[in-house]
Amino acid sequence: MEADYVIIGSGSAGGALAARLSEDGRHSVIVLEHGGTDMGPFIQMPAALSYPMNMSRYDWGFYSDPEQHLGGRRLPCPRGKVIGGSSSINGMVYVRGHAKDFDHWAESGADGWSYADVLPYYKRMEHWHSGGHGGDKEWRGTDGPLHVTRGPRKNPLFEAFVRAGEQAGFETTDDYNGEKQEGFGPFEQTVYRGRRWSTANAYLRPALKRANLTMHQCLARRIVIEDGRATGVEVERGGVISVVKARREVVVSASSINSPKLLMLSGIGPAAHLAEHGIEVVADRAGVGQNLQDHMELYIQQASLQPITLYKHWNLFSKAVIGAQWLFTKTGLGASNQFESCAFVRSKPGVEYPDIQFHFLPIAVRYDGKAAAEGHGFQAHVGPMRSPSRGRVALTSADPKDDPSILFNYMSTDEDWADFRHCIRLTREIFAQEAFKPYAGKEIQPGEALQSDDELDGFIREHAESAYHPCGTAKMGRADDPMAVVDPECRVIGVEGLRVADSSIFPRIPYGNLNAPSIMTGEKAADHILGRDMLPPSNAEPWINPRWEVSDR
Numbered sequence: 001m002e003a004d005y006v007i008i009g010s011g012s013a014g015g016a017l018a019a020r021l022s023e024d025g026r027h028s029v030i031v032l033e034h035g036g037t038d039m040g041p042f043i044q045m046p047a048a049l050s051y052p053m054n055m056s057r058y059d060w061g062f063y064s065d066p067e068q069h070l071g072g073r074r075l076p077c078p079r080g081k082v083i084g085g086s087s088s089i090n091g092m093v094y095v096r097g098h099a100k101d102f103d104h105w106a107e108s109g110a111d112g113w114s115y116a117d118v119l120p121y122y123k124r125m126e127h128w129h130s131g132g133h134g135g136d137k138e139w140r141g142t143d144g145p146l147h148v149t150r151g152p153r154k155n156p157l158f159e160a161f162v163r164a165g166e167q168a169g170f171e172t173t174d175d176y177n178g179e180k181q182e183g184f185g186p187f188e189q190t191v192y193r194g195r196r197w198s199t200a201n202a203y204l205r206p207a208l209k210r211a212n213l214t215m216h217q218c219l220a221r222r223i224v225i226e227d228g229r230a231t232g233v234e235v236e237r238g239g240v241i242s243v244v245k246a247r248r249e250v251v252v253s254a255s256s257i258n259s260p261k262l263l264m265l266s267g268i269g270p271a272a273h274l275a276e277h278g279i280e281v282v283a284d285r286a287g288v289g290q291n292l293q294d295h296m297e298l299y300i301q302q303a304s305l306q307p308i309t310l311y312k313h314w315n316l317f318s319k320a321v322i323g324a325q326w327l328f329t330k331t332g333l334g335a336s337n338q339f340e341s342c343a344f345v346r347s348k349p350g351v352e353y354p355d356i357q358f359h360f361l362p363i364a365v366r367y368d369g370k371a372a373a374e375g376h377g378f379q380a381h382v383g384p385m386r387s388p389s390r391g392r393v394a395l396t397s398a399d400p401k402d403d404p405s406i407l408f409n410y411m412s413t414d415e416d417w418a419d420f421r422h423c424i425r426l427t428r429e430i431f432a433q434e435a436f437k438p439y440a441g442k443e444i445q446p447g448e449a450l451q452s453d454d455e456l457d458g459f460i461r462e463h464a465e466s467a468y469h470p471c472g473t474a475k476m477g478r479a480d481d482p483m484a485v486v487d488p489e490c491r492v493i494g495v496e497g498l499r500v501a502d503s504s505i506f507p508r509i510p511y512g513n514l515n516a517p518s519i520m521t522g523e524k525a526a527d528h529i530l531g532r533d534m535l536p537p538s539n540a541e542p543w544i545n546p547r548w549e550v551s552d553r
Contacts (some may be wrong), residue, residue, distance in 0.1 A: 001030070001216070001242065001243070001244045001245065002030075002232075002244070002245040002246075002247065003027075003028040003029055003030040003214075003244075003245075003246065003247065004027040004028050004029065004246070004247045004248040004249075005021050005027060005028070005029045005030070005246060005248055005249055005250075005251060005529070006029075006030045006032065006232065006233050006244050006245075006246040006249075006250050006251070007021075007029065007030070007031045007032065007251045007253055008032050008220045008223075008233060008250070008251070008252050008253060008254045008262065009031075009032070009033065009085060009252070009253040009254040009255065009258070009259075009502065010031050010033040010035075010083050010084060010085055010199075010200065010204060010215060011080055011084065011085015011086050011087060011088075011199065011253060011254075011255065011502065011518070012085055012086060012087045012199050012502070012503075012515050012518035012519045012522065013253040013501045013502040013503070013518045013519065013521050013522035013525070014031065014085065014199075014251075014253030014254075014501075014502065014522065015084060015085070015087070015198075015199030015200060015202070015203045015204045015519075015522070016125065016199055016202075016203050016519050016522030016523050016526070017251060017253060017501055017522040017523075017525055017526050017529075018031045018203065018204060018207055018213060018215075019145070019203035019204065019206070019207035019213075020522070020523060020526030020527075020530075021526055021529060021530065022207055022210050022212050022213040023207075025210065025212055027212065027248070027530075028212045028213075029212060029213045029214075030213075030214055030215070030216060030244055031204075031213070031214070031215040031216070032215075032216055032218055032220050032233060032235060032244065033082075033083055033085075033215055033216070033217055033218075034081055034217070034218065034219050034220070035058065035080065035081035035082035035083060035085075035217075036057070036082060036083070036217060037082070037083060038058075038082050038083045038084050038088045038198065038200050040052075041323070041326075041327065042055065042058075043058065043082070043084075043088050043089065043196060043198075044195050044196050045195075045196070045323070045326050045327075045334050045335075046092055046189070046191045046194070046195070046196055046334065046335055046336055046337045047322065047326070047333055047334045047335070047336060047337065047338060048334070049089075049090070049091050049092065049337055052082070052088065052089040053078045053089045053090075053468075054078075057081075057082075058080060058081060058082040058088065058089050059078045059079065059080065059081055059089060060078070060079045060080075060081045060255075060257070060258070060403075061078070062076070062077040062078070062079060062257055062403060062404075062406055063075065063076055063077060063406070064076075064077055064391075064406045064407060064408050064466075065405055065406060065407045067407070067408060067409070067410050067411075069409075069410060069411040069412055069416075069461075070410055070411060070461055070462075070464065071461050071462065075408070075410075075465065075466050076466070077257065077406055077466065077468070077470060078468055079255045079257055079258065079470075080255075083200045083204065083215070084198035084199050084200030084201070084204065085199070085255065086255065086468075086515070086518075087190070087198040087199045087200070087515055087518075087519070088196070088198040088200055090468070090513075090515055091337055091339065091359075091513070092189045092190045092191055092196055092197075092337045092339075092515075093187065093188075093189060093190075093337065093339055093342075093359065093512075093513040093515070094148050094177070094188040094189055094190050094513070094515065094516050095176070095177065095188075095357075095510075095511070095512030095513045095516055096122050096177045096512070096516050096517065096520070097510030097511060097512055097516070097517050098181050098344075098353050098354060098510065098511045098512075098542075099115035099119075099181065099353075099542035100115070100352060100353045100542075100544075101115075101508070101510040101511060102114050102115040102117070102118050102510070103115055104507075104508055105476070105506070105507050105508065108477065108507045108508065109476070109477035109478040109481050109484060109488075109507065110476045110477060110488050110507055111478070111488045112488050112534065113476070113488060113524075114537075115538075115542065116537040116538050116539070116540075117524075117534065117537050118520055118524065119139075119537075119538040119540060120535035120536065120537070120538055121520045121523045121524045121535060122141065122177075122516070122520055123139075123140065123141035123144070124141060124144055124523060124535065125141060125144040125145065125146045125519055125520060125523050126140055126141030126142070126144045126146055126148055127141065127142060127143060127144050127145065127146060127147045127148065128140040128141055128142060128148045129147065129148065129149045129150070129192075130150070130175075131149060131150045131152075134174035134175065135174055135175035135178060136175045136178025136179050136180075138540075139175070139177070139178040139179055139540060140175075140177070140178065145202040145203050145206070146190065146197065146199075146202045146203075146519060147190070147191075147192030147197045147202065148177075148188050148189070148190060148197075149188070149189060149191050149192060150186050150187070150188055150189070150340070151186075151187065151189060151191075151336040151337070151338070151339070151340035152336065152340070153186060153340045153341065155308060155309075155310075155340075155362045156308065156439075157304075157308065157309070157360070157362040157378050157439060158186075158340045158341040158360065158362065159341075159435075160435045160436055160438075160439060161184065161341045161343075161358075161360040161380070161430070161435075162184040162185060162186075162341055162343075163433075163435035164184075164430045164431070164433035164434075164435040164436050165183070165184030165343050165345075165430055165433075166184065166435075167433040167434055167435055168429055168430050168433055168553070169553040170183060170184055170343070170345055170553045171183035171184070171345075171545065171553070172184050172185055173185045174186065176188075176342070176344055177516075179540070179541075179542055179543050180542075180543040181344060181353070181354065181542060181543070182344055182345065182346065182353065182354050182543070182545055183343065183344065183345070184341070184342070184343040184345075184358075185341070185342065185343070186340065186341060186342075187339045187340050187341055187342040187359070187360075189336065189337050189339065190202075190515065191335065191336065191337065193330055194326065194329075194330025194331055194334070194335035195330060195335075199519060199522075216235070216237070216244070217237070218235040218236060218237040219235060219236045219237070219400065219401070220233050220234075220235055220254065220262060220400075221233075221234045221235060221236055221241065221265065221400040222234050222262065222265040222266040222400065223250055223252070223262060223263075223266040223268075223498060224243055224266075225266060225267065225282050225495060225498075228282070228494075228495060228496055229495070229496040229497045229498075230246065230249065230250040230492075230495060230496065230497040230498035231245060231246060231250075231497070232244055232245040232246050232250065233246070233250055236400075246497070248497065249497045249498065249499060249529060250497065250498050250499075251490075251498075251499045251500070251501055251525070251529065252498070252499070252500045252501075252502070252504075253500075253501050253502045253522065254502065255470075255502060255503070255504070256292070256393075256470045256471045256472065256473045256474075256502065256503045256504040257393055257404060257406060257470060257473070258404075259473065259474055259500055259502055259504040260288050260289040260393045260404075260473040260474050260485075260504060261289075261393060261395065261404045263285075263288050263289075263474065263485070263492070263500070264279065264288055264289060264394075264395050265279065265395070265398065265400055266282065267279055267280050267281055267282030267283070268282055268283045268285055268288060268485075268492060268494070268495060268498075269283075269284075269285055269288035269289060270284070270285070270286050270288065270289070270290075271284040273289075273394060273395065274395075277395050277397060277398040278398055279395075279398055282494075282495065283492070283493070283494035283495050284494075285485050285492075285493060285494060286482055286483060287474070287475055287482070287483035287484055287485045288473070288474055288485050289392050289393040289394055289404075289473050289474075290390070290392050290473065290475075290483065291390055291392075291472040291473060291475050291483065291507075292390060292391035292392050292393055292406070292407075292408060292409075292470060292471075292472055292473050293387070293389075293390060293391070293470070293471055293472040293506075293508070293509040294387075294391075294408050294410070294466055294467070294468075294469050294470045294471070294509070295357070295383055295384075295385060295387075295466070295467040295469045295509065296383050296384075296387070296410055296411070296420075296464045296465065296466060296467060297357075297359075297381045297382060297383035297464070297465060297466075297467045298381070298382055298383065298420065298423065298424065298446075298459075298460065298463055298464055298465070299364075299379045299380075299381055299445060299463070299465075300379060300380050300382060300424060300427040300428070300431070300443075300445065300446070301364040301377050301378070301379040301443070301444035301445040302364070302377055302378055302379065302431050302436075302440050302441065302442075302443055302444060303364075303374055303375070303376065303377045303440075303441030303442050303443075303444055304376040304377050304378055304439050304440070304441060305438065305439055305440065305441045306376070306438065306439055307376050308362070308376070308439075309362045309363050309364075309376045309377060309378055310333070310338065310361075310362055310363035310365075311363050311364070311375055311376045311377065312376070313333060314363070314365075322334045338361055338362065338363070339359050339360070339361060340360075341360040342357070342358055342359055342360060343356075343357070343358040343360075344356070344357055344358075344511065344512070345358075345426075345552070345553065346545070346548065346552045346553075347384065347419060347422055347423075347426075347552060348422075348552050349548070349549060349550050349551050349552055350548070350549060351548065351552070352544060352548050353511075353544060353545075353548070354385065354511055355384055355385045355386045355419075355511065356382065356383070356384055356385060356419075356422075356423055356426070357381075357382070357383065357385055357511060357512055358380045358381065358382050358427070359380065359381040360378070360379075360380050361378065361379050361380075361381070362378050363377065363378065363379070364376075364377030364378060364379050364444055364445075365379070374444050377441075377444055378439070379445075380427050380430070380431075381467070382423045382424075382426070382427050383420070383423060383464075383467060384416070384419035384420060384423060385509070385511040385512070386508075386509070386511070387410075387411075387413075387415075387416050387419070387509075388413050388415055388416070389408070389409050389410055389411060389412040389413055389416055390409060390472075391406070391407045391408035391409040391410075392407055392409075392473075393405070393406050393473050394407075406470075408466070408470075410464070410466075411460070411461075411464070417457055417460065420456075420460045420464065421453060421456045421457070421460070424446065424456055424459075424460075428443070431443075445463070446459040446463075467513075469503075469509065469513060469514045470503070471503035471504065471506040471509050471514055472503075472504065472506050472507070472508065472509060473504045474486060474492075474500045474504035474505055475504075475505060475506065475507045476488060476490070476505040476506070476507055477507060479493055485500065485504075485505070486499065486500050486505050489528040490505060490521075490525045490528055490529075499525065499528075499529065501521055501522055501525035502518055502521060502522070503517070503518045503521070505521065506521075
């Protein structure tokens with residue numbers, strides 16, 4: 001059990017990393033994954049996405065501590081415990097993030113991670129299929145392992161949503177992952193030939209055919225550090241504890257929850273917190289577990305006047321037919337995540353680039369698969385993308401089997417509440433446009449009775465949910481930044497031979513879903529680890545709304 005590189009976690013970043021580090025055959029690589037196989041139909045069928053996220057077989061099953069600004073609710077925080085990690089249980093939504101998000105990273109100390117620097121890695125990882133719907137070919141990758149597609153958008157509600165946004169005065173875009181990231185348009189998904197295209201399918205499965213890459217199912221307990229250098233990983237399998245040795249480096253890609261937990265169990269973190277749990281301090285890094293960020297969202301639901309929504313399939317017979325069609329042909333409704341229209345808009349004048357995201361869905365349903373009792377309906381998931389609230393991940397004990405304590409500290413500022421109220425009112429304005437006239441019945445949720453700030457705040461407190469985008473708990477920055485945990489080459493500051501490469505290292509949460517930036521992080525980290533020259537920066541200039549200083553649209 002020894003290799004040049006040992007990677008903890010087979011998820012979005014870890015899977016990409018394993019494939020790239022083993023690619024030229026010169027180095028041996030071991031991947032450690034606690035979860036099991038991803039081959040069940042609930043994972044591979046895109047429309048079944050609400051199942052794996054709620055199955056203990058595939059999910060670590062984390063919950064936040066009681067969130068004091070949300071009435072003490074404990075919110076679920078699913079993380080993939082399966083080959084492919086969270087890319088095997090997520091909603092398969094593909095969003096790179098706005099160009100300015102990455103420029104902000106670079107300005108805050110993550111040198112070499114500006115948009116010009118990361119765009120070539122996005123292009124390297126992508127195999128983009130426009131499906132004849134336009135888009136920006138020169139901004140996209142065409143021969144990478146990660147297939148990115150668009151749903152068929154056959155339901156007229158998908159088009160109604162985009163038209164309504166246009167009628168409300170907002171921009172449209174036919175490729176928010178290209179030059180123009182602001183506006184209403186078609187959504188993209190990591191689905192290929194009707195199957196979930198996780199990093200397990202895109203990167204790991206092909207790479208595991210190589211003799212120099214192996215994967216072991218075990219629990220990583222801690223990183224072994226000798227004389228200030230990471231030399232391996234202590235693992236447990238079937239009650240037996242052993243050490244997997246790393247000749248060159250250990251890379252932690254275990255999620256923004258488990259990566260900081262592992263660092264702390266290994267003596268890397270805030271000294272006082274480690275001392276509380278009797279853990280010997282190897283590197284006193286105050287930022288480990290801090291800076292936790294997430295996106296929250298609400299479901300704004302509207303009854304549909306026409307029986308054209310997915311509700312007509314919300315019965316066992318229909319689900320069986322869809323399942324059978326998918327099983328035998330990988331086509332039909334089962335072959336899409338059903339998120340096929342979206343929008344990225346700015347909340348007010350003076351906001352330079354989008355800070356609100358919409359996912360549109362032609363059914364009124366929740367992530368846990370519970371449909372609205374009202375019958376036919378549609379909904380927009382909406383939420384602010386750049387909340388100022390920050391939380392933390394902490395140890396509950398020195399036992400690697402104990403869940404960490406997770407506190408997001410959601411909605412801890414007045415700005416959070418004002419932003420969410422604006423999101424509700426904005427969604428109502430869009431659903432009230434001419435394009436929805438043939439379809440929009442009464443408002444199911446929040447319900448027309450709730451209008452005042454106080455009423456909306458009550459609804460938010462009770463119903464705001466996580467979009468499951470935790471990140472930031474081992475942030476990347478300059479070596480002299482006391483809160484930085486890794487430097488811009490993903491090296492843990494103060495320990496040799498150890499890196500972190502996953503969403504933990506994001507200095508600030510990007511707009512949109514985090515699977516794409518996590519995979520990009522694995523891709524770019526691989527070049528840093530192998531000591532390669534970075535891909536040459538891009539000269540592409542993203543579109544910024546010329547009216548941003550004076551208007552929100």
